[in-house]
Amino acid sequence: LLQGRSLGLLLDLSADGLRQALEEMRALYERNQADVSEAKSGRTDLIFLIRFRHCCLLRNQRCVVAYLYDRLLRIRALRWEYGSVLPNAIHFHMSAEEVEWFNRYKKSLATYMRSVGGEEGLDLTQDIKPPKSLYIEVRCLKDYGEFEIDDGTTVLLKKNSQHFLPRWKCEQLIRQGILEHVLS
Amino acid sequence: VRIATCTNILKLLLFLQRVLLLVASDVDALCACKILQALFQCDHVQYTLVPVSGWQELETAFLEHKDQFKYFVLINCGANVDLLEILQPEEDVLFFVCDSHRPINVVNVYNETQIKLLVKQDDDLDVPAYDDIFRDEEDEEEDSGNESDGSEPSEKRRRFEEDVIERTMRRRQKREWEARRREILFDYEQYEYHGTSSAMVMFDLAWIMSKDLNDMLWWAIVGLTDQWVQDKITQMKYVTDIGILQRHVSRHNHRNEDEENSLSIDCMRIAFEYDLRLALYQHWSLYESLCNTSYTSACLKLWSVQGQKRLQEFLADMGLPLKQVKQKFNSMDISLKENLREMIEESANKFGMKDLRVQTFSIHFGFKNKFLASDIVYATTSLMENIEKEGPETDNFIKALDSLSRSNLDKLHQGLDLAKKQLRAIQQTVASCICTNLVISQGPFLYCSLMEGTPDVKLFSKPVSLCLLSKYLLKSFVCSTKNKRCKLLPLVMAAPMDVEQGTVIMVGIPPETESSDKKNFFGRAFEKAAESTNSRTLHNHFDMSIIELKTEDRSKFLDALISLLS
Numbered sequence A: 001l002l003q004g005r006s007l008g009l010l011l012d013l014s015a016d017g018l019r020q021a022l023e024e025m026r027a028l029y030e031r032n033q034a035d036v037s038e039a040k041s042g043r044t045d046l047i048f049l050i051r052f053r054h055c056c057l058l059r060n061q062r063c064v065v066a067y068l069y070d071r072l073l074r075i076r077a078l079r080w081e082y083g084s085v086l087p088n089a090i091h092f093h094m095s096a097e098e099v100e101w102f103n104r105y106k107k108s109l110a111t112y113m114r115s116v117g118g119e120e121g122l123d124l125t126q127d128i129k130p131p132k133s134l135y136i137e138v139r140c141l142k143d144y145g146e147f148e149i150d151d152g153t154t155v156l157l158k159k160n161s162q163h164f165l166p167r168w169k170c171e172q173l174i175r176q177g178i179l180e181h182v183l184s
Numbered sequence B: 001v002r003i004a005t006c007t008n009i010l011k012l013l014l015f016l017q018r019v020l021l022l023v024a025s026d027v028d029a030l031c032a033c034k035i036l037q038a039l040f041q042c043d044h045v046q047y048t049l050v051p052v053s054g055w056q057e058l059e060t061a062f063l064e065h066k067d068q069f070k071y072f073v074l075i076n077c078g079a080n081v082d083l084l085e086i087l088q089p090e091e092d093v094l095f096f097v098c099d100s101h102r103p104i105n106v107v108n109v110y111n112e113t114q115i116k117l118l119v120k121q122d123d124d125l126d127v128p129a130y131d132d133i134f135r136d137e138e139d140e141e142e143d144s145g146n147e148s149d150g151s152e153p154s155e156k157r158r159r160f161e162e163d164v165i166e167r168t169m170r171r172r173q174k175r176e177w178e179a180r181r182r183e184i185l186f187d188y189e190q191y192e193y194h195g196t197s198s199a200m201v202m203f204d205l206a207w208i209m210s211k212d213l214n215d216m217l218w219w220a221i222v223g224l225t226d227q228w229v230q231d232k233i234t235q236m237k238y239v240t241d242i243g244i245l246q247r248h249v250s251r252h253n254h255r256n257e258d259e260e261n262s263l264s265i266d267c268m269r270i271a272f273e274y275d276l277r278l279a280l281y282q283h284w285s286l287y288e289s290l291c292n293t294s295y296t297s298a299c300l301k302l303w304s305v306q307g308q309k310r311l312q313e314f315l316a317d318m319g320l321p322l323k324q325v326k327q328k329f330n331s332m333d334i335s336l337k338e339n340l341r342e343m344i345e346e347s348a349n350k351f352g353m354k355d356l357r358v359q360t361f362s363i364h365f366g367f368k369n370k371f372l373a374s375d376i377v378y379a380t381t382s383l384m385e386n387i388e389k390e391g392p393e394t395d396n397f398i399k400a401l402d403s404l405s406r407s408n409l410d411k412l413h414q415g416l417d418l419a420k421k422q423l424r425a426i427q428q429t430v431a432s433c434i435c436t437n438l439v440i441s442q443g444p445f446l447y448c449s450l451m452e453g454t455p456d457v458k459l460f461s462k463p464v465s466l467c468l469l470s471k472y473l474l475k476s477f478v479c480s481t482k483n484k485r486c487k488l489l490p491l492v493m494a495a496p497m498d499v500e501q502g503t504v505i506m507v508g509i510p511p512e513t514e515s516s517d518k519k520n521f522f523g524r525a526f527e528k529a530a531e532s533t534n535s536r537t538l539h540n541h542f543d544m545s546i547i548e549l550k551t552e553d554r555s556k557f558l559d560a561l562i563s564l565l566s
Helices: A013-039 A048-083 A088-093 A095-113 A167-176 B006-015 B025-043 B055-065 B083-088 B106-110 B155-189 B198-208 B214-229 B235-256 B284-294 B294-300 B305-318 B340-350 B373-385 B393-403 B407-437 B455-461 B463-480 B522-533 B550-563
Strands: A137-138 A145-148 A154-157 A162-166 A180-181 B018-023 B046-052 B073-075 B094-098 B115-119 B269-276 B357-365 B368-370 B447-450 B491-498 B504-511 B544-548
Touching: A013 A048, A088 B368, A137 A167, A137 B025, A154 A162, A154 B550, A162 A167, A162 B025, A167 A180, B018 B025, B018 B055, B025 B046, B025 B073, B025 B198, B025 B214, B025 B373, B046 B055, B046 B393, B055 B083, B073 B235, B073 B544, B083 B106, B094 B198, B106 B115, B198 B235, B198 B522, B214 B235, B214 B269, B214 B357, B214 B373, B235 B269, B235 B357, B269 B340, B284 B294, B284 B305, B284 B407, B294 B305, B294 B407, B294 B463, B305 B340, B357 B373, B368 B373, B373 B393, B373 B407, B373 B463, B393 B407, B407 B463, B447 B463, B455 B463, B455 B491, B463 B491, B463 B544, B491 B550, B504 B522, B504 B550, B522 B544, B522 B550, B544 B550
Parallel strands: B018 B046, B018 B073, B073 B094, B094 B115, B447 B491
Antiparallel strands: A137 A162, A137 A180, A145 A154, A162 B046, B269 B357, B357 B368, B491 B504, B504 B544
């Protein structure tokens, strides 16, 4: 429960980098286009240059796609990490398309979870590591205010107060750094 | 007398939804808290733990949480005041009070519905009888005189006279009853003292539920030892309680004596010890410990040059070279450590220290970790009253609570270091007070006031540290003075608390005598003196004999106190 937060940063989508890469690709492509027509009309020595530029294009394509895919993988991990609502800071760094992808992923995951495990579905994002106990002792690190538990009752989370609560209710707050799991 | 039996608690534990634990800031309370937490965790009772250091914090915590909880457990707080009056709870709120403060407020004792006291069966409470203090309102007006029954005027007059006589008799009876009630209550509430350690009561609870563990037993031991270190219980009670705990220790730890079946060295074991009462000596050097333990320092009078010489003679008598004795205890020659206890006891007897050894317990786990119960008490107290770190007081509470778990050895060691500093500071302050004659007799009590620039004075703005200082000072003073009358006086000690706000913290401790019953009248005395002089005092601490007051009001307060007690 404690390590969850270090899943890697999701920085701003490097729009500049992408643009540069795409620019470069376009420039290479255009020159290739020009050279192909020349090669067709006789200049066979240009073929090597064309092939070289083609390899560069393919490489750039691979890099860009790898970059975008890596970001998607991180975003997917975020769903498992933070739940279905992402903190604003992270949301800020995602592009519109990425947000849409995230929403669709969320929907797929939810549909799948609902289909597994009987009537109510099974929340697979809970208890990723098998828990040792139903309840855990937690300590409050910052003043948080009131926190509602399952049976409707509330707990007042004040700094340095300790609580013995059901594990599943605490997980999210522990990830957010408001509660700390006390091992004794 | 309605006192909750443990089976009562048992039943309630099974049905409890959620509980709020309000824990006072002393080591006994922390130990009791650890035991109760373990019991709750075992049975999956959800709880919230809030540390409180005084009445104000208790009230605030109650107000903040009263909408969310119906069950409150108070540890080492709440028994000596009318809880229902102060907290004004709803009718369905239930309080469980496990508090070693005595006397227990009569309302708390006789309340059948909302207050459950956790007290050991054989703890003698000396509570006055119900009828002596409570009385139902009786009809006072019986207007038989006004009935028109057609009787003759002379008869009417006679009946009227009889009525008047009856009414005056009843009024007089009521006044007499009230006067006797006031007297009874005054006697009952005059002296503060302490009952069985809360940690021991909790351990008893665990034992009755058959859920007691060696860990809990150790916490019970530390709780009792805290009462001993702070001089809150009589020697006899301490020895009796040690006997009780010893039976439990044998029961849990007998496997260690069997050579074949013994447990791994890493398992925790508790052993009974008849060990030296030198503070922290196994984690310090023998020399430092001798200098900084109040018993030896007072008996040898180590604040004087002669005292230092006596110390050297003492060490020479035992054949311990100075170089060895000043080393870390663990590095001392094994040959010297072999019969150390018996050797020291023998020599100590020659120097007038007959009680250098004391019955206590030690804990062992792993190869390196051995601690006496008193070591833990000093370490935890220093962590709890640590002035070195800025931050809310609850930070210190949490750290001290953590240090009681065996997995937090680093915090324990930090506590031991702080404790050494604290003990040194206490001895140095005691020495300077005695040498500069700062302890003066005010008539009915001795008085000593620490000035602002005194080194380490910030340490003594905390209640437990100040109390320890006062007790050690009184011990030393009694050994140093020739005035027979002064030896029997109690001590009032004052130290600056908050320079900006201009407040002073003041404690009163009972006299230091061989057979002292440790009963302290300063609680009530402080209250009365404050009332009569309109001094701005704050009686926030759970021990009524510790108060804060404004520096400007100090002299008139003291004058009132003197005249009150003369």
